[in-house]
Amino acid sequence: GQNIDQPTEMTATEGAIVQINCTYQTSGFNGLFWYQQHAGEAPTFLSYNVLDGLEEKGRFSSFLSRSKGYSYLLLKELQMKDSASYLCAVTPRGGSYIPTFGRGTSLIVHP
Amino acid sequence: KAGVTQTPRYLIKTRGQQVTLSCSPISGHRSVSWYQQTPGQGLQFLFEYFSETQRNKGNFPGRFSGRQFSNSRSEMNVSTLELGDSALYLCASSKQGAVGEKLFFGSGTQLSVL
Numbered sequence: 001g002q003n004i005d006q007p008t009e010m011t012a013t014e015g016a017i018v019q020i021n022c023t024y025q026t027s028g029f030n031g032l033f034w035y036q037q038h039a040g041e042a043p044t045f046l047s048y049n050v051l052d053g054l055e056e057k058g059r060f061s062s063f064l065s066r067s068k069g070y071s072y073l074l075l076k077e078l079q080m081k082d083s084a085s086y087l088c089a090v091t092p093r094g095g096s097y098i099p100t101f102g103r104g105t106s107l108i109v110h111p
Numbered sequence: 112k113a114g115v116t117q118t119p120r121y122l123i124k125t126r127g128q129q130v131t132l133s134c135s136p137i138s139g140h141r142s143v144s145w146y147q148q149t150p151g152q153g154l155q156f157l158f159e160y161f162s163e164t165q166r167n168k169g170n171f172p173g174r175f176s177g178r179q180f181s182n183s184r185s186e187m188n189v190s191t192l193e194l195g196d197s198a199l200y201l202c203a204s205s206k207q208g209a210v211g212e213k214l215f216f217g218s219g220t221q222l223s224v225l
Binding site: 053104 | 113114115146151152153154155156159166167179201208209210211212213214215216217218219
C-alpha cells in the first residue's frame with residue numbers, strides 16, 4: 001500500500017518563497033508527481049521526479065529524496081495566482097501505473 | 112488541441128437514483144481514468160480503461176461502474192446513489208497509461224446527492 005502525507009493548508013505572502021512538503025511510504029516506488037489545482041478547475045501537471053535531486057522549471061522547483069521518502073515543491077516569487085491546491089502523487093514500481101494522490105495542500109497567497 | 116471534456120458540469124440527484132457521467136479524452140489518448148475528489152479524502156482512484164477494457168480498479172463498491180467506447184470516450188455510472196457519493200468526479204486521460212505519463216484532467220462533474 002501507499003501512504004502519502006502533506007500539510008492541509010499553508011499561507012504565504014506575495015513575492016515570498018514557499019516550500020510544500022510531501023512524505024510517502026510505499027511498498028514500491030517509481031516516481032512522484034506534483035499537480036496544481038485552482039478552485040473549481042482541473043488539476044494540471046507541474047512536475048514528475050524519478051531521480052534524487054532538484055528539478056527547476058521557472059519559478060517552480062521540485063525535489064525528491066528516494067531514500068527518505070520525501071519530496072517538496074518550491075515556489076519562488078509568489079504571485080496571487082499561485083493560490084491553489086497542490087497535489088502530490090506517487091506512482092508504483094511495476095504493474096499498475098496508477099498514481100496515488102495525497103489529500104493536497106491548499107496554498108493561500110496574500111498581498 | 113481540445114482538452115478533456117466532462118459532462119455535465121453539475122448534477123443534483125436524490126438518494127436511490129442512478130447517474131451517468133461522460134468523459135471525452137484528448138484526441139489520441141487511449142487511457143481514461145476516473146477519480147472521486149472530496150475535501151476529506153482527496154483524489155481517490157475509481158478505475159482505468161484502456162482500449163475498451165477495464166485495466167485497473169480502485170476500492171469502490173460495485174455500484175460504481177464504467178465503460179469505454181471504441182473512440183476512447185468513457186462513461187461512469189453510479190447506481191443507487193447514497194449521500195456519501197456527493198463529490199467532484201474527475202476524468203483524466205493519457206496516451207498509453209504508461210508509468211510516469213502525465214495525466215490530463217477534465218474540470219469534473221460536481222455531483223450532489225440530496
